[in-house]
Amino acid sequence: MGKVYFIGAGPGDPELITLKGKRLIEISDVIIYAGSLVNPEVLTYCKEGAKIFNSASMDLDEVLAVTREAIREGKDVARVHTGDPSIYGAIREQIDPLEKENIECEVIPGVSSFTASAATMKKEFTLPSISQTIICTRVEGRTPVPEEESLEKLASHRASMAIFLSVQMIDKVIEKLTVHYPIKTPIAVIQKASWPDEKIVLGTLEDIVEKVKAENITKTAQILVGDFLGDEYELSKLYDKSFTHMYREGK
Template sequence: MDNSQRPQVYFIGAGPGDPELITLKGINAIKRCRTVIYAGSLVAPEILDHCIAGAAIHNSASMNLEQIIAVMVAATGEGHSVARLHTGDPSLYGAIQEQMAELDQRDIAYSVIPGVTAVFAAAAALRTELTAPEQSQTLVISRIAGRTPVPEDEEVARLACHGGTFCFYLSVNRFGEIARQFLDQGWSPQTPVAMVYRASWPDELMRRGTLADMAGQIAESGVNKHAVVIIGKPLGAIGAYSKLYDRDFSHGTRP
């Protein structure tokens, strides 16, 4: 039996919140699965409407790794595929590597279906381009160290030594520390910053400010989780236009 016929686990990016921000491929996979494991309140409940009638649906919010794997093993052992729904894109802070390692040990097939991550939903809400010409051509996605540490060479102070646009996940409650380290590395206090809470959800909340005042804005908003913070020049006034559509700029399909 080839992998297309074997029962398997689909790791599916369910998007940042808006139930329409899941790929058609992800929806089609859900419709093939008699077992679904979803990441609790981080996944829009409307996405579960795509489950087939009678599907066994498990909320992983209170499950540990062993329990999740046990459900996958039981389902595939009975010849059923499993939809494992992760928020955003499963490759970012999705904890899928350990799940795949456990499936490898058991010779259970799996595949990954990408999704829309929160920083891109946030950029859409802000109506901004994260890699703007002559302002930033680099996007850094990171988080501040907490209960889960970060490697020493990825600490905020070291990241701030470089230019680019920075997006911090899982860090909104400690933005004051992030701002201080950017300022210590010589960044202007007037560097544009944006905070987007629950990007693409109905209760989405945005704040725009600077390295100097965003910590205060976040405190005033009461937001302490489920938000991304973006730092960088593209959040401010538009810089140079792209060469891509410049009438005097030639390329392979336009002389």
């Protein structure tokens, strides 16, 4: 039997796929990719003769049907997701029924949009004295969020936060964040991080809604919020010349 590879294609730049992910796409007989988000340039890695399906127009049953048919024929399947498939990738609902049929699956991690967004701004989520915690979440929309994970409750930690799938409800996001974050807290909205047409909007909780609407950003954007976006922080102990650790004696 063939095998199914769930591959994280990264945030957009086709070079941000892992070496393993690229290799598996190159050898797979069937490619099912999330066409609404995955950069189509990733398909240039496919071998000649590979069958390619765009899952943007398919439902779960159709995706599983194509996968099962390929496996029955002894073919390998590359199921290509955007970013990292373990974050909002909807992979469990695909893997569980396949494994019940003894179809072997493997997940290949990828670069997430929230790390790509921080990278493009040259920012670090975990700054000494500022934040040592990253919260990845979303605001409730058509997909509900558990009450104990509501945005206003998570905001009470005042940690570094990455908010997915929510820019179309930016007003609601800011309303919930300002329950706990000060109104002057820095915030960034990054649309299509790592793509050629990437767009970055910087502001505070006070003015970001107006700025985002002026740029007409309504989808494929990451919202980052927290004082890690500012310029005040302490230096790390890691490279402090007076700090001793197992690899270096402090001076």
